[in-house]
Amino acid sequence: MALNQQQKEAWHRAAALCSRAEKCTGDIRKKLQDWGLEMEETTEIIHLLIEEKYIDDERFARSFVKDKFRFNRWGRVKISFQLRAKQVDAGIIDAALEEIDEAAYQEQLLDLLREKNKSVKAATDYDRKAKLIRFAQGRGFEPDFIFPAVDHLLRES
Numbered sequence: 001m002a003l004n005q006q007q008k009e010a011w012h013r014a015a016a017l018c019s020r021a022e023k024c025t026g027d028i029r030k031k032l033q034d035w036g037l038e039m040e041e042t043t044e045i046i047h048l049l050i051e052e053k054y055i056d057d058e059r060f061a062r063s064f065v066k067d068k069f070r071f072n073r074w075g076r077v078k079i080s081f082q083l084r085a086k087q088v089d090a091g092i093i094d095a096a097l098e099e100i101d102e103a104a105y106q107e108q109l110l111d112l113l114r115e116k117n118k119s120v121k122a123a124t125d126y127d128r129k130a131k132l133i134r135f136a137q138g139r140g141f142e143p144d145f146i147f148p149a150v151d152h153l154l155r156e157s
Helices: 005-020 025-034 039-051 057-070 076-085 090-097 102-119 125-138 143-156
Strands: none
Touching: 005 025, 005 039, 025 039, 057 076, 057 090, 076 090, 102 125, 102 143, 125 143
């Protein structure tokens, strides 16, 4: 593929961007369009970046899932939503989410709920339970994990 001068500059800028931090196809496509490139030009550059291994959506999704779970303490629902917003393929998202250890996932949810429980002000147990459930849902955890974890936590205290 022969690139014109504008495309070459955009390719170099995009490659430098990908070298500094993991990026997905959607992020780079948006950047290139923001820089004023047409859709066809954008597609060519993205193809070259993938060929040169600057962009790999699977690698991006795995690191995104790992980071958001470990550091932001998000659940699968929120992580999945954010990856879909970045236009990552559903199959890639599912594969990356499967890498989360089930025991660590449940333990993280319990730890979050324990911390939150200390600061929750509720008149009744029912009110406390509702607030904890809403908190966990906001963090992106699934109801199948939330309800047993909240019940376990309330039995503990």
